[in-house]
Amino acid sequence: MKIDTVEAIPLAVPYRRPFAFASGVATRADHVLVRITTDDGRVGHGEAPPRPYTYGETAASIVAVVRDVFAPLLVGADPFARERLRADLARTVGNNAAKGAIDVALWDLAGQACGQPVHVLLGHAADDVAAAHMIGLGTPAQMVADAVEMCEHHGVEAFKVKVGRDLAHDMAAVRQLRRELGDSVELYADANRGWDADTAIVAARRLADFHVTMLEEPNPADDVLGRRRIVRESPIPIVGDESTITLGGVARSLLDGDAQAISVKVARTGFTDSAKIVGLCEGLGVTTVVGNQIDGMLGTVASTALACGQRALARHPVEVTNFLLMADDVLAEPPVIADGRAAARQAPGLGVAIDPDKLAHYRTDR
Ligand SMILES: [Mg+2]
The missing domain is CATH 3.30.390.10 (Enolase-like, N-terminal domain)
Structure with missing residues (x-):
């Protein structure tokens, strides 16, 4: 071939x-x-x-x-x-x-x-995984409505909340999400580098009060000493995402103390380098989570296959719901999120056909 x-x-x-x-x-x-x-x-x-x-x-x-x-x-x-x-x-x-x-x-x-399906070639850790939904910025009411829709229609019980704007607004949204969704759902947060270090440290403490489990990219990682101070003082783990996009970048970030967990995205490291990053982190005892680059339907199928292929990834809810934002796509058969879970396709390869x-x-x- x-x-x-x-x-x-x-x-x-x-x-x-x-x-x-x-x-x-x-x-x-x-x-x-x-x-x-x-x-x-x-x-x-x-x-x-x-x-x-x-x-x-x-x-x-x-x-x-x-x-x-x-x-x-x-x-x-x-x-x-x-x-x-x-x-x-x-x-x-x-x-x-x-x-x-x-x-x-x-x-x-x-x-x-x-x-063979890709998730089987990758190691076949699972046939399906819990789904996490990424909630975009909006008014607190809009953000709650998005989460409630995902809960009611798709059974999703893990949410990554976009933050990183005005702290009062961010905290109002998180407070309202926790109140409306109850204590049993997982909330974690992603600031996309929107805060400075001082704000991020205050934010991390308040987020912990709402039982938010992790905080992604609180400030620019190039603000080196600021980032290390956040990692030192935050009561919840700091996750590297857009600052940790290569195998060497992940190693450097972890050794430098810039991050304590790593978001892995098929959209930027494919299956090959994503699996290498997961192996590196597994050996170091560092948590990895599958992130979402606002993937379309094909990217969602690929992210689900990666998560189902690797045991370390299958353990945490996987960000695979944002294709639902799209009015349509080119896949003949869209992915399905049901009962809060996403299943790997069982057909050979990715199991996709283009319409x-x-x-x-x-x-x-x-
Ligand atoms: Mg992110």
């Missing part, structure tokens, strides 16, 4: 409502579908969600780097030779979402060729 073609197809899929967080706002899914075809007719898929306000990539930059830089390295190669291809792609720095989508498509092909009519409708390059 050899790689025949590599395509990067830009899409624009509308959201039902915008998703806001301290470092930006997403109003539609400008994702890039990476499609790798082999000489024996197999097709592997991966989704690259550009997040320019966090990582610098845009849909146009992802299309360009895949087409002009990565495709020539991939065509003719064995899709099973992931370590060799990973080294080839690593000669270009950055472009993590583009590399992540290629890696996902390679695993999809490997699974299809072996007749050709929807692809024709949402692609922006024709």
Whole structure:
């Protein structure tokens, strides 16, 4: 089996409502579908969600780097030779979402060729996982309504609350969420670097009062001494996310005392590097959680497969609900969140098919 073609197809899929967080706002899914075809007719898929306000990539930059830089390295190669291809792609720095989508498509092909689902190839820790829902910024009433809808319609009992704006507003939202949702649901928080160190330390103490379990990216990690002070003084663990996007970056952050737990995202480290990060953290006794890069439906299927493949990830609720923001997508069969859980697909590879009519409708390059 050899790689025949590599395509990067830009899409624009509308959201039902915008998703806001301290470092930006997403109003539609400008994702890039990476499609790798082999000489024996197999097709592997991966989704690259550009997040320019966090990582610098845009849909146009992802299309360009895949087409002009990565495709020539991939065509003719064995899709099973992931370590060799990973080294080839690593000669270009950055472009993590583009590399992540290629890696996902390679695993999809490997699974299809072996007749096994990706989560089974990754280690088959579970067949389904508890789902966590990410609540975007809004008024406290809007944030509560979002959570209650997820509880009532999908049985979700774990929520990551976006914070990182005005502290009083953030705490009002968390207080109201705790009051409305009760004590049994898990709340954790993500400030997307929105606070300074002094504010973050005050916030962490107050969040602990509401039994919030973790705080992600409270301030910019480049504010080195400020971040270490937060880690020292916070009563709840500080999670590295956008400051810990590579294997070496995770190691450095943990050794420097910038983070005590790590958010892992298929959208930026694919399956291969995500599994390496999970292994590194497992050896160090550091918790890892599957985060959501506001993934579309394909990214959600991939995140669920990663979590079901790795025991350390299957233990914590997995952020896999935000595709529900999308009004539609290009997958023939959308993911399902039921009774608070997301199940891995049991078909070979990722088990996804692309709806050709929807692809024709949402692609922006024709
Ligand atoms: Mg985050």
